[in-house]
Amino acid sequence: MLENISLKEIQRKVYMTFFQDGLWDIFLGLFILGWGLAILTDATYLPGVTFIGLYFAIWGIKKRLTYPRIGYARFSTTSRRRITARFIILGVAVMLVGVLMAVLWGIGTRPQWLADYFPLIFNGILAAVVCFIAYWARVNRFYLYAVLIFLGAVFHLWLGVRWEFGFIGAGGIIVLIGLGILIVFLRKYPKMVEEVHDSN
Amino acid sequence: MRRYTIVINNSDEVQEPVNKIDRLIHEPSRYILMAYLYVVEVADFLFLLRQTGMTWGNLSAHLSKLETAGYVVIEKEFLGKKPHTTVRLTDHGRNAFEEYRGNMKRVLDNLPAK
Numbered sequence: 001m002l003e004n005i006s007l008k009e010i011q012r013k014v015y016m017t018f019f020q021d022g023l024w025d026i027f028l029g030l031f032i033l034g035w036g037l038a039i040l041t042d043a044t045y046l047p048g049v050t051f052i053g054l055y056f057a058i059w060g061i062k063k064r065l066t067y068p069r070i071g072y073a074r075f076s077t078t079s080r081r082r083i084t085a086r087f088i089i090l091g092v093a094v095m096l097v098g099v100l101m102a103v104l105w106g107i108g109t110r111p112q113w114l115a116d117y118f119p120l121i122f123n124g125i126l127a128a129v130v131c132f133i134a135y136w137a138r139v140n141r142f143y144l145y146a147v148l149i150f151l152g153a154v155f156h157l158w159l160g161v162r163w164e165f166g167f168i169g170a171g172g173i174i175v176l177i178g179l180g181i182l183i184v185f186l187r188k189y190p191k192m193v194e195e196v197h198d199s200n
Numbered sequence: 201m202r203r204y205t206i207v208i209n210n211s212d213e214v215q216e217p218v219n220k221i222d223r224l225i226h227e228p229s230r231y232i233l234m235a236y237l238y239v240v241e242v243a244d245f246l247f248l249l250r251q252t253g254m255t256w257g258n259l260s261a262h263l264s265k266l267e268t269a270g271y272v273v274i275e276k277e278f279l280g281k282k283p284h285t286t287v288r289l290t291d292h293g294r295n296a297f298e299e300y301r302g303n304m305k306r307v308l309d310n311l312p313a314k
Contacts, residue, residue: 007235007238007239010235010236010239011239013251014236014239014240014251017247017251067244067246068246069246070246070247070250071243071244071245071246071247071248071249071250071251072243072244072246072247073236073240073242073243073244073247074240074241074242074243075239075240075241076239076240076241077241079239189250192246192249193282193283194245194246194256194282194283194284194285
């Protein structure tokens with residue numbers, strides 16, 4: 001019955017359209033790849049630059065590639081505030097963990113466990129952020145990405161694979177999956193121009 | 201000879217919510233459109249088309265009816281040389297949709313349990 005059509009389900013469908021084109025997957029993959037290259041080349045600025053550069057690039061690409069194919073919808077101010085609040089809380093939580101680790105690292109009495117398991121903690125935090133996105137947007141493939149990111153640290157600690165290669169490998173796989181999704185999306189949804197209808 | 205009595209419940213309690221059902225929203229395609237517009241602030245024509253699976257003409261006709269009732273506002277513009285139509289729910293439409301859902305719930309709640 002009509003009254004049983006869940007508004008939450010419709011809201012979820014609308015959320016999912018943001019991830020339908022694979023562009024956020026490519027964004028995440030390149031960002032993770034950026035971390036690997038940053039560690040490899042000691043270019044500490046790289047993740048930040050990648051993040052900001054890609055973020056704006058993605059919106060530009062979406063405007064040209066996605067919206068002419070599946071259209072555009074903007075959430076209400078209340079929903080947008082709720083989404084922003086979630087990301088702020090997430091950002092603050094990650095920052096707090098980062099500050100705590102920096103303090104522990106800097107006080108001289110650096111705990112041995114922190115030195116030993118730093119990659120695991122670092123990748124764990126990244127994976128947790130990706131899990132949060134997966135849970136919030138109900139995009140299940142992001143859980144797989146979280147596992148891939150976390151595995152990078154596991155392979156590093158227990159199999160001796162270089163830490164940066166974990167990032168590069170995970171990032172590369174995520175980019176490839178994103179590209180695959182993008183190709184399917186482009187084939188499935190051809191560009192559409194509105195037909196002129198006189199609704200009056 | 202046996203006499204049977206048929207009791208028809210004509211009480212306002214049962215009839216009133218049924219009478220209050222907004223027939224304009226009750227049509228499934230329009231209900232879906234209203235539901236989409238209820239969860240977003242604004243959506244363009246193409247978005248509604250893709251989400252609902254309607255045809256251009258169908259969507260246009262339903263939106264036109266909702267616009268006539270004052271439930272939605274349709275704005276037409278040109279992006280470059282391409283036409284672009286955005287649709288948003290009015291406050292009146294939002295209230296009507298909430299009222300419709302409430303009435304439907306009441307109607308179904310009044311049905312006897314199996």
